[in-house]
Amino acid sequence: MTTQPALARRLGLGDAAAIGLGSMIGAGVFSAFAPAAAASGPWLLMGLVIAAIVALCNATSSAQLAAVHPVAGGAYAYGRAELGAWWGYLAGWSFVIGKIASCAAMALVFAAYAAPAGWERPVAIAVVVLLAGVNLLGVTRTALATKIIVAVVLACLAVAVTAGFAGPASPAAADATGAGPYGVLQAAGLLFFAFAGYARIATMGEEVRDPARTIPRAILLAFALAVAVYALVGTSLLHALGPDGLAASSAPLADAVDAAGWAWAQPVIRVGAAAAALGALLALIAGIGRTTLAMAREADLPPFLSAVHPRTRVPHRAEIAVALVVIGIVAFADLRGVIGFSSFGVLLYYLVANLAAWRQRPSVRRYPRAMQAVGAAGCVVLAATLPWQSVVAGVAVVIIGVAFRGIRLLLERRAAVEEE
Template identity: 55%
Template structure:
């Protein structure tokens, strides 16, 4: 048997989506986004990133219901646009998200033990991989615990900071239109986790019903949480202090006169990033599984464990690469790099969704949303910091060259 078991319902799928998104935006991305767009511009950029993510979520949900198997846009691109489009999407996802996994692991190390960040990061990758190898049911259960703890910490920050929100700080002038686009591209990194629901499509019960419900629900909940915390962060710290902060939400609590709670927020950040890492590794492993099944990656990675029913070889291979990057590489620019490759990934998602035609069963103008998502993804991708754009498109070009030369082997 080489198929994955369908064990996830709507609540489990929503929780995995929340676990993939909560953390990255709140604890990592707000500061560089504020530096690019300013305070008011940050809120505009967040709304723009959320809208484009919604367009992408609509397209992803339609495609995932049509093709309920692991792999996400790698599968959709192959089926709707051709093998090369699928390969490019899968390559961009695996490479970009592997860098994200390394960044998340190093963030855990930096919060827990700054002087030994790399060894702690390696230990985090090993621990999370061990959980994922026990089965997707264990992943969903662990993610529920992590999400509950993170929501409690974020609620603490919001309640603590709201009384000190200043209308003057919120009303301060924002950045340029280009700065807002750059910030939106960076903030998109915080929303990309909803695709984890689609990449786990082969393990979802009644995918044609579950996925279209779970994806927008998870995205809507996260957008509401991000907007509240963005208002609190800008209103308490101001754009300049927020842009310079290494731990914005901890600084919000400190600025509100409760520095003793900062350690709670730091612990919450560690928990949040662990949840992101847990779901990221699961999603990347399943995309690698889908690519290996079609011989776009080594066929040995296509094996599913006969008892646990997880792609154990793919997950171990991804974990090994992440540990190598953690041990040797500098992934401080991983957010921009990952955003670039993932935005291209979703551009292909929307292009694939456009080929589905109109959907009479949906009230939303799904074709218009797919077109807006395609344009928005490309616009945000090219407006990221230049180094991120160059690195992202260079990696995509390397993948395309390998794909073109592969038949000669």
């Protein structure tokens, strides 16, 4: 009887933090601010603060859980261990489905900035193949590529933020009227999409050295850096465009550069947007692959996907399967508008994480229980106040997932009875 190869612990603090930061910056900085401004008007930064508070509570819950359960799968594994199999499945299913849609969106965003007209879909497919190949080379290659991408994105954002503050203030930026509490909460739910990247650190828990120490530190470090970046970007966009201009913009950072008269910086913004999408896609494929691996180990997804490559120590079948599904979606659909749907899935994922952290015994507790209560309540409120189309789609996907697992368990019970 052969032993299944295991994932290898090859990531340090810098590697893990870079993967989380690459996911957060790429996922939201070029895509989340405009729809959030449309919902909240001049209260955009209040929505950002609420999103950051909920995300901080979720981050501390994830850190507390990862210190005790340093395994692949993130909240899927935590939910199973602390709450039961159905809770873990809800988290894993929500994460995999929502983030696969995000992968397709990020591939299309990259192609929109980098591909010649008419070649967007072929380029998007090609970049999925390329990044899946990088991940298959090993987790250290994933971390190195992410560090390079994050450095490029931060440099480009520095140019955009400087341009945003250098130009004249938009008159609309001083407007004190706008959306009410519901709009602010909806903006917070959309902006939460931008902070969801630290989940990638937790899903790779079996590949981090000294996980009880490294994972909590990496999660909080990546989160703190992302909050600082988003606060600067959001403030500069409001200064340059105002809430109305930001809400109407399809490329707010590019428009902010134009408003400052920095036409020469337009190529820089395009490079930054393309690199951000690459970083998010690279980390997403890796994170979904690890969650798929964990679910396959428990037969919540086909067990065939639980294999780990004996040389590179990556879940190669799971990552190839994820890439193929993303390629299929990219080939036939345009999912650049899935921010709300992805946010719904991730909020459910973190709801399970907060509940699991709440159930942990006092001897392993690192943070006050009140933070888990705020995190769980925040997830429910933000999910409920997302655009109704996102809520309906998210509920439908959850129902499909529950039905899938319920039918599988029923068939397994019948087979067991027949064998007896």
